[in-house]
Amino acid sequence: MDDLPPLPALITSLISDTEPESARKFAVFKLQHALGDPAYAERFRAAQGLLPLRHVVLTAVGNTQAYALGSLDALLELDVGWEAVDAEVIRKAVELAAGHPLINIVRNALLLLVLVVGRPLRHGGGREDGSAGEGMGFQALKPALELYPTFLESLVQRLSASDHMLCANALQLVNALMRDAVLHSGEHEWPRFIKRLQDLGVIGGVGMLMRGDAAADLQTPLAAAILEFQGLTKLLLRKWREVRVNVELPEHKRALKTIHLLSRPEPYHAPARASEHSESGGGAKGSRQHHPEKWRRLGFETESPAWEFDDTGYLGIMDLVDFARRNPDLYHKTLLEQAVLPPALRCPLARASLSVTLILYEHFEIDDDATLLERPDAAPYIHSAGNPEKIYRPLLLQWGRLHTAALTTLLRLWKVSGAQVDADFFKLEELVRIIVERIVGSATRRTEIAGVELALRNVGLEAARLWQMQGLDEVYEDAWGPLLGEVRDALKRESMAFMKEQRVRCLLAGAWFYAEPSASAELSGGDGRQWRYVCLSHNRKYLHHGLFASRGASDAAPPDVADLHEKLNLDAVTSVDSNVSAADPVPAPQDPASLYSSTHRNPSGPTKALSRLSTTSSVTTLRTHTRNSSTHPAPPSHHPPTTSQITILGLDPYASNDMNSSTSEAPLLTLHPPNPTLASEWLDGLLMLLHQQPITASTTQLVEMLVDWGLRLRMLNLRWEDVEWEALEARVKGEEVGGREVPGREGIEGEEFWYGVGGV
Template sequence: MDEPPDVATLVAGLQAESESARKYAVFKLKGLLGDPSFADAFIQADGLPSLRRAVLNTSGNTQAYALGSLDALLELDMGWECCDELVLEKALSLAISHPLVNIVRNALTLLVLVVSRPLTTGQQDGEEPMIGFRALKPALDSNPGFLESLVQRLSASDHTLCANALQLVNALMRDAVVYGGEQEWPKFIKRLQDLGVIGGVGMLMRGDAAGDVDSPLSSAIIEFQNLTKMLLRKWRDVMVNMELPEHKRALKTIHLLSNPDPYIPPQAVNGAKVRKHHPEKWRRLGFETESPAWEFDETGYLGMMDLVDYCRRNEDTYQKTLLEQSVLPREQRCPLARASLSVTLILYEHFEIDDSTSPDENQPNTYRNSLYERRIQNVDKLYKPLLLQWGRLHTAALNAFLRLWKDAGAEAEDFYKIEEVVRILVERIVGSAGRKTDVGKVEEKLRVVSLETARRWQMENLNEVYEDAWGLHLTEVRELLHAESLQFMKEQRVRCLLKGSWFPAGGQWRYVRLSHNRRWLHYQNFSKKKHEEVPLAELAEKIDLNAVTSVDSNVSAAEAPVNTNVMRNGNDSTETLKDSTRDSSNNKATTTKITILGTSSKPKDQEERILLELFPQTSPLASEWLDGLLMLLNQQPITKDTTSLIEMMEDWGVRLRMLNLRWEDVDWEALEISVKGDGEGGAAGREVPSREGLDEPYWYALPDEVGV
């Protein structure tokens, strides 16, 4: 392996007349200057003037190597004295039009390093050499096509060239925002946007090259995304001031685009002052008062920009909406301007603008030090291409706000409810979009999503939100509600047994009924089925439940569908369920069997045997009797019907507690109507016993009708 040439040899090569000698010298130099000790020796050997001449006077690969060598020095924060106006002018002109990619790449890197150079300790802002955007301003003034050329480089096929171009865009944006002044930086940003920088970066975000987590392009894209957030935050921090011509002009644009009717002021009476504009000039547009400047306090100038942008993008829709609102009572009108400001805040929170890194005004470009070392994990989640489509998202979300307001028949007091629904839409639709999702698809989803779907999403999110905030407490609440729901279902199932039911019994009909003290199971076979309850006195056979050891059945969870009518009829027996459930095709006669096992009442006969067999004709009847018997034996229910009802009551109990509903908030009159059954003796027909005159809780057992 050949020994690398020493410093003196390389400096002599740079000064040689031979093109091949200079080319060899800068080729070797580029690799060696990464060593700080060699770079220092090169400067001490007075090599900088020769390198500067190579940058200015050579061409082709020699010039590319010379630029690369100078870049290597600047990376070490050395050789800045080479970067005078001539060198910057040369780099700028090469970056605009040179056909060789390696020259353009190195020229752009040089410009990035100049713009990104931080202030050194003790150096004053106004001291030479000039850094940042100001250092390039003379060259930019003499090359007006540079910015357009720079933005076009974002679509180059060479990914390194794209990365270098985007790095320079980032550096110029950051430097302009930090040092450009309140009047200058917005103009510079708008100029970049007009040249298509948003579309160029969006294309890079969605491209396959951006998936390489180690590439400089990924770091440049993330940096541009952070700068976009910084700009949004900076615009929000600008307070609306009607003394500023630009702000006053923006508000006037909102008014004029609404196509207001000419206002003819009334005649003055007794010298009274006549109002020169319509008394509802601004409230007509959806502001709360006739002095709307303060209403932008939360959103700042960003909210005004969004509203102006909406009015311009959707002039016809804007005017039509205001016309439709004008004929409605005031409380039913959707305040468009207020809704627009709410959507701005929803997007601001969704993209976590305030959580992004703030620029360091003293060291505005320190990110450059780690630009190539950052490893970005899961770029599909880090990239937010929809952030760059802020205006279109704002328009789509505001149109969704207006549509949902109309669909819900909302009134003024419902504003925050609709606002929360729109927040859910943005979280679901915008939040679930991948980096390659086209903004048009997101707009379409926001346009067609229904109020019903949005409400369902809202309820689904409710559990997650409260689990995060009150996880431990909700676990305790769920455990308590589960026990309460289980006890309620036990009581309901047992009451079905107390009322009694008919079962086929080999050509006859068997009526089975639980005693009032819940200790005996009475039954009797009849030649035909009766349509009324059979008194316990007519049921000669009985089983002592203390002798029952187990209950077996061929009923499975899959065979017992959920029957919500059980829930509607509360404590009534199966006989009070709607006839439609009994007559459905799914509930026709089955071979379902429930076997009650136990021991004989004789002390000497303690072997387990079959005490009674029941053949329920329907799945709901099987669920009631099987789970009812199991619960009487202090065992857990097993059918899907019962367990699903327990889960439903538990779930709704949690939701009611999360929503903090009070007992008096429930519409009991409506609830009474909803629980009425078709059968006689339903829950709605029973009078709730009064406890008037009672001051202590008590329990009692009724004696059996046949004397046990």
């Protein structure tokens, strides 16, 4: 501001006709930036500079006019200089914004109109009836808009301009007009104005801006304008919901009539009474009246449908009319299909449409953000931080198509599932709620509505039920997370103890393994194959084993312990080495009864008490080796026909008594399981005997299955009515809870009586 001339000279140059145009352009250019200082703006106003500035706005051209508009905008943003804004200035701004080719002039003209329209909100202005006063808000633009009827069309077209600031100013003006119309216009005026903007394509223009790269930065004016429009859309939806349906109003009556006529009702003639038939000589065919189920055939519960819109308001009737207009053939075909079904199997179309409206209303959280935009200080509706992919909701702008797609999904699932009205309507409604949450909720700002419609059209009943179960788990986890965590840990310990006992019983039962071929058998001309039988002693301290030339029949009795001449002391075992990988696909039994499949020869039967597994161990950590062709080549034909190998390592009893004898490790016994199931049982059984964790997939799957089943059984005892935390905790942990008293038979005559047990 140091290079600015004194205010009297500057003001004189604004209106002087003797000075060159370049001097006035330079003066107003400097003035535009200087007026950002409130002190300088007040001095400019005190020096009577408003009228000269207004003169430049009305008479100048080119960049001089753009700088003059920018200077006036700077004053108005400081709430200074409103006396210079009259009908002539507003008309000039509308004229420039409607068709001037220079972008900088159009930008400043649009910003001027934004400030004019938004003034009632900032000042809390307006009349007592809620309408804006003359010269304020949208009312100030009405005379100029009558002179330029194409202004709104050009304004919407500005949303697709390449200049981002121009797009932002145009969208800010759209927002200001919408907000002022909703908050200060009559209940019949603002819907018509909003409808006009939508017909001009404002939804498509804002949708393109949402998906564009320029909207990624949430700190820009364009992002603020987009988010404000998104919030205003919620405000409109809430306003439409708050409008009560009244069949006496022409517009509401017309909407209900549209729903009825698009159903293509057949002419109905009431049957003539017998007396009338006799008096007319049989010539009367009945008088034409309304069908007794005129509205119930459309899916309403009664013949007075107005009250059924209490929850959705006029928004519900708008969505139903929109569905019927978008899909007249589907609407008519659905009603015909439902008419031939028994009443219990018919899908109430109107009721389903209202349910979908409420589902979308709750999904987009309409009430949360719509309330903010009614406050004057909430105009800059900005999320300064967050993920743009989730903050922008372009699907909200496609409310009608989204409602149609969700309603079509509900009708399709109803037909596939064979649902009934009384028993299954709320279940299907909940399924659609979950589907909308999963598909629409996972959409980003770049997701096209066509892709969402396709996903809703292809989702099946099984997928929806799967999502429902997953959501139920999340709900229970949120409600009782800490308690379920404790129960899960306890069940994990019990399951591990149970699996340890089961695997050890497999070792107690004994099993046949392939053995290394003997040299004498190979020299005698045989194939050299031998079998080794191994079993755990009853005191669980020794592994008894012996070599046999043949395995014998499958139903033959296993060898007796007395016939096993070799034994291995488990105290000498330090680790187990195996090429059985933890990720090997080992078949896991699907039924708990099969856990005892390997213990059929154990006379002691299943264990009655589950021991607690110790997770600490002083022995050497298990070493596993992944099988591959380089480290484990295929064995020759005379070797055991299996790739699984379990090597039990321990202290070598034949080692010398030197200093390192206590730490030397040697293979004590090598086992070749004939199948993966036996390999899993014996490998994990040996590990658990050494107080180590099991590693095979089969044992891990069984433990997880036991934990999951146990947790679900505990959850069956939970009820949402259990608000007393002590009783809730007891139920989750499987403890006994005092039940309700069963009523007696005193005072009841006869034997036929019953009582209900609630909450079960």
